Amino acid sequence: MNIIYEDIVLRAIEESDLEILREMINDPEIENLVGGFSFPVSRYEQKKWYENIHLKKDELRLIIEVREAGPIGVIMLTDMDWKNRNAQFHIKLSSRSNIRGKGYGTKATKAIINYAFMQLGLHCIYSYVLEDNLVSNKMHEKCGFKKEGILRERVYKNGTFKNLIVWSILKGEQVV
Secondary structure (H helix, E strand, C coil), X not given: CCEEECCEEEEECCHHHHHHHHHHHCCHHHHCCCCCCCCCCCHHHHHHHHHHHHHCCCCEEEEEEECCCEEEEEEEEEEEECCCCEEEEEEEECCCCCCCCCCHHHHHHHHHHHHHHHCCCCXXXXXXXXXXXXXXXXXXXXXXXXXXXXXXXXXXXCCXXXXXXXXXXXXXXXXX
16 A cells, blocks of 8 residues: 555555665765764665565655656654554655755655554654754654754764754644
């Protein structure tokens, strides 16, 4: 079953998506926008990762696809805690120039939030965003997330420590 929101489709990751995923994880521009880090990933490592993603029962990883542009990114709920009904939210969009600034991330976020609350029965979705990632912070606010606080100097990027903003949204707060 695909999750559809306006012109956005969230769907299962297919083997044909591995190249765009590898492109994103190896993209230094994206690396500088996210809180985590990764080492360069080879085609072999990407294929091995793909072969094992079905083993994780506390994660939902989906491709973001736009009818006109095809696959443009990935959206995830991880650390899904079924007892306490919460999960961590992540999103990455390709850095291709025709993708960003068109509202695709906002639509995909609204789609997964609605799915998480209405279909999965989750109560809270939380996220950590680098303080200087202004676009992502604005998108979280636009989608109904509330700023909970700041984790001071938690991420080391390009020789400096950066703050993380903690965001969350509860069921009933989502913007449809």
